[in-house]
Amino acid sequence: MMDTQLILTGFLKRAERYFPNKQIISRTSPTITHRIAFKDYVKRTRRLADALKNIGMTRGTKVGTFGWNHHRHLEAYFAIPCSGAILHTINIRLAPEHIVYIINHAEDEILLIDEDLFPLVEPALAHLKSVKHIIIMGDSLGVPTSSFPNVHNYEQLLQEADENFEFPEDIDEYSQAGMCYTSATTGMPKGVVYTHRSIVLHSIALGLAESFALKENDVALPVVPMFHVNAWGLPFAAINYGANLVLPGPMFTPALLLDLIEQEKVTLAAGVPTIWLGVLAEQERQARDLSSLRQIISGGSASPKGLIQAFIEKLGVPYVNAYGMTETSPLVSMSHPTSEMDNYSADELLDLRVTQGLTSSLIETEVVNENGPVPNDGQTMGELRIRGPWIASEYYKDERTVDSFRDGWLYTGDIAVLTKEGYIKITDRTKDLIKSGGEWISSVDLENALMSHPAVFEAAVIAVPHPKWQERPLACVVLKENAHAGKDELIAHLENDFAKWSLPDDVVFLKEIPKTSVGKFLKAKLREDLKDYEVPL
Structure with a gap:
């Protein structure tokens, strides 16, 4: 050749x-x-x-x-x-x-x-x-x-x-x-x-x-x-x-993006979930013709289930989660359903669309913990590691290379599980995972569930110290404009899907959640702002 x-x-x-x-x-x-x-x-x-x-x-x-x-x-x-x-x-x-x-x-x-x-x-x-x-x-x-x-x-x-x-x-x-x-x-x-x-x-x-x-x-x-x-x-x-x-x-602005989609007959758009939250709110305020759109690509952080559902069911626009990092160029996986899921119910398909998806061709991924690769059981957590032809092998002139690149793999710092179909589901960053009484709690799962409440615009969950349980989850919530919901209502909203011990002990209502330069929740800033917060005993 x-x-x-x-x-x-x-x-x-x-x-x-x-x-x-x-x-x-x-x-x-x-x-x-x-x-x-x-x-x-x-x-x-x-x-x-x-x-x-x-x-x-x-x-x-x-x-x-x-x-x-x-x-x-x-x-x-x-x-x-x-x-x-x-x-x-x-x-x-x-x-x-x-x-x-x-x-x-x-x-x-x-x-x-x-x-x-x-x-x-x-x-x-x-x-x-x-x-x-x-x-x-x-x-x-x-x-x-x-x-x-x-x-x-x-x-x-x-x-x-x-x-x-x-x-x-x-x-x-x-x-x-x-x-x-x-x-x-x-x-x-x-x-x-x-x-x-x-x-x-x-x-x-x-x-x-x-x-x-x-x-x-x-x-x-x-x-x-x-x-x-x-x-x-x-x-x-x-x-x-x-x-x-x-x-x-x-x-x-969200209004400008919608105008561009309508005027230029955009077929594919890509951005982070915070962008699509704003676009959804603007589209509900003043509808544009989105019939040209065949796909929304969302990445950078987890998309709330309610956001995905709204795009698909209310707007009629396919919404696909993607996963990647600066170190991965970034494509690693996408949450497209496969033909084996043709008989899945709408709820089962939505559960898959919330994940980070199936690993892309030419890329290899594993989720590993101290016992080796984890099973496809949707429960056993481990760190996601990746290798492939567009995955970095080192950082540029940086001694932190040794922390992330080992044995030919990029260790992402993302904690994940694998669904029975082999789809990657990020549950947290290693530094954001909450350990309470010896049990791991996924802040991402709690956040997505909170943001499925009709009154919630954004939600971030962080760990705060606890004298008995080591750490406990604290929910930080931004409500939608003119919406109302209290702590008890939001906790009750979670009770059917989470064990009692994993529910947040309290809810703090904020005007906005601090974000990184690329729109991800900046939990380090939240932890700093709330470092003196004491969870009710």
Whole structure:
């Protein structure tokens, strides 16, 4: 067989040759939306590669991006790695000290920054050790006033660059193509490096029927940020498969997302559960036509059963859970039912849809505890471990590699069980699992059950110290607007599905639950805020 290299340049060539008229719909401000044909997108991408080369980008150069989901960010997705350099997508919602840390740790030499985000970065410029050039991405041709010596305008650079720039043909598929840092809840973020091979294989996997089933006639809306695990690989895959891409840009709202779905006939959208909770509430307030949607992909954290049920039964939109991490590119598993479940009842199917699903092709997973791999009994807990061709083998220049990568496996820190069908069901993070009187209690199961109550908008469950039982669960609840429910009602709502000893001892009502930069519940902050809380005896 031919030894052809799996590199991203092939995706660009394919888009240019076979899908020249497909569209990128890119919102860059509340009043500006661009419609760019793939053929013009590829020309702009070649121009960007030439422009970056002209200011010093060479093979192995780290180029950081600090931007929203839009066409300029998408141009960087290919211009940088196809030139042999490394795309470093920077989480714009990280704390300033974390942003400084990851730019310095990655040794970024060039930064591409959205015009409206430059004020967030400017105070940190004096602390950046390796950055030589900053490029401002925006619709204007100006640059902000700055003491930094080399600040360029993106569109100006493109005007002066060559649209016929030729990408090198001799890039090795195992060479570094991109990197992303985890959004750490404790300690500094950890860097994960992706290769051309891993991104290509992951992108192709998104076209499989068992995953996203992405294809040419799709209109894909990645709500998940392009700075977070490559927007789950959707931008790369859409260019390869010729699917139209809708990029929502800055400061979007649930109303805007619904408008985009209706106006652009979106067929597939991907985002975290908190996004879909907001979309559901807005759709109930003012309905839009969602008939084009064939699938909602949700990941990043567990989806409440009530949310999944509402999308499927009220809105008529299939809602599929997916599981992954920054370290896994991220696709690991998805909760599609199989043909063996054709006779399952609606409740049985819903129970499966709540899980993290069946392991994807080419990926291997195990749930292990001190006794080895756990049985498919839905009860025995263990830590999920993963290996495969798009799973990281180490953290970038980080001694914490030894904690997570052992014996050829990534140990995720996620506690899971396996259903009788072999579906993965995450029950907790190792650090969030509640141990009470020698028994393990899943905070995730309690949270999902609480969020199935009609009055509950969000719920997080944490462990609090207890003098007798070591730890006890405490429920932190945000009620829906104008809704009412008390502690006794919410505890009673759980009683049919949980043993009495696993029920929360108390309920704290909050205005909002703190979240990480990518929308996950920030339980470390909750535990800190409630560290002096005493569970009623």
